[in-house]
Amino acid sequence: MADIPRTSAGRYQTEGLSPQDFNRVFDQIQTDQRKKRRRARSTITPFLLKNKSLDDIIKLGRRKGGMYFTKDDLKGFERNRNDARNTFQNGEAGITYAQLISHSQQIDIKRANNKVDNGLGITSATPVSIKHNLLIVQVKASQASHDQHHRVKIRFEQWDALLDELTNDKRKNQAIVRQLCAGRLSFDCDCGRHQYWYRYIATAGNYAVAPPKEYAYPKEKNPNLKGVACKHVIHSATRLQSPAWQVRVLQTMLQVAKQVGYGDDRRNTTEHISDKEQKALNRNRKSQTNAAAMKREWDLYQRRQVALGKKLDDENGGIDDLRKQLTKSKSLTAAQRKKAEAVQAKLQKERDKNALLKQQLADQFQIRKQAFIDALVMTGMNEKDAEAKFMQTVKGGRQ
Ligand SMILES: [Zn+2]
Missing domain, CATH: 1.20.5 (Single alpha-helices involved in coiled-coils or other helix-helix interfaces)
Structure with a gap:
């Protein structure tokens, strides 16, 4: 797709695209990133992390501070990776909204809430298509960004189980879709923050929408593996907790549930969301992430788990x-x-x-x-x- 117009900053033009073109451009961005990624040198691969061979560690070169990486660094990284796995993996894909928010970094939440004054805050996100259990969200990039938009992918991991629960009872169905959206989600974003800080944790924690997966340890950007998601994912996931978006998700759920042999036939069908619908979905007042409430909910959940145990x-x-x-x-x-x-x-x-x-x-x-x-x-x-x-x-x- 060489014919995609570029902005003066040299980025692909993503303003005013139809859902189909939006997805095409971002598929191209994903391909470009993968190519660049393959050329990357001096990455900490799982093999290096496991074997910690001195020659390979030296090949990593010096870190930002000017010092070479050591075997102890790698031991620490391995420990961090195992901690991330233990925190986020329970054998099932995805993490709940409460866990996503309560483990996110304050700075990412502030940017998602547009509570920063350096132009890095964001304000809007709109679903553009839904492909079975995968929701595609167009997020307007911050003022400070060279990009116009980012694409967030959110996969509902409890989709199949909750699909079987749907009936003709409207209120029950609303409760089901609410449960779906607050339940286990996997996600991806094309932005640098996700790519260099969080995709590795998402892969280790089994909540990445893949491809792409990331196996190279973020030794420079996020060596302590802190946080969970970029502002685009946080903002989109918060909007997803609103009835406006949930009604739209439920519509697709019901369609799929009513199909004979829904499982495979529908999986490849993408529903594009029209401009008119997008405008309606933008009447979504839920733009602010309440980190304290989610922290309480997550703590409560954990206490319940402990109590249950x-x-x-x-x-x-x-x-x-x-x-x-x-x-x-x-x-x-x-x-x-x-x-x-x-x-x-x-x-x-x-x-x-x-x-x-x-x-x-x-x-x-x-x-x-x-x-x-x-x-x-x-x-x-x-x-x-x-x-x-x-x-x-x-x-x-x-x-
Ligand atoms: Zn992002």
Whole structure:
């Protein structure tokens, strides 16, 4: 695209472009930046960070202050990168609006709120197109900038899950899109601040809209990996918290949700937002980022997470108690069973004893009967008559 007109500052002309041309120009800017990036020398690659070979460290040259980088510098950088990963990565892509704002640098928020007097503040941002879960925002560059605009890309990472929640209930749908816009977002901006300060953290933290990704440590610009986003991203993300923009996002969500087999068919369709619509979207009063409120919300969220963790621990403790009780009751039952078995054994013994007694009684009866009969037989009576006489005596209760 060699025919794009340039401004007197030598930048591409981006004023008054249609959404299609706006995206075409910024795609070209992205390509130009990538070419330039490939020519970059003395970058700290992931390989160098991991291996810290002395030859490679020397090749990095001197830093701004005139000193060479050392192995300890690289160790510090590696620690910072791991901290950034731990802060922003939870296995899921994107970071929430509250986290974005509460981890941003004060200076970036001030510029996003146009609360600086050096011409670096910004005032306006407008969505120009929406491609499935990717929102393209045109941000007017600051007065001090050589550029006219910057392009911010915001991807809604909870799109698919929340799409499934939509119904015909208007109020519920509004709550869903609010959740989407305050939820996990990934982003990118073509400006230098994002490129040299923040894209590396966004890549490490898994909230970069890629390409481009950045793997080279920002050793000069942001060696401590502070902050999260440039003023353009902050301003756009704040505007996204307004009902005006959310209504537009919801419109696309509903369209996509109503498509049969929405997942793949729609992914390549870009909806361009007309001038008329853009004007309506500019009636967005939410231009000021409230960093303190977001910090409170983020702290609250973290406290809730801690409380939840504690609750789960407590519940696990409860389960342990239950398990102990159960083991105890099992052992009680065992003791009881033993006792019952003893009682059973005793009973059986009694029964056996009774049986023996009965037998003895029966035996005694038999002995007495025989003695009675024998006595009568001795008197000359026959055995049959003697037995009948004995039975008669027993029944009559006499002997
Ligand atoms: Zn930017």
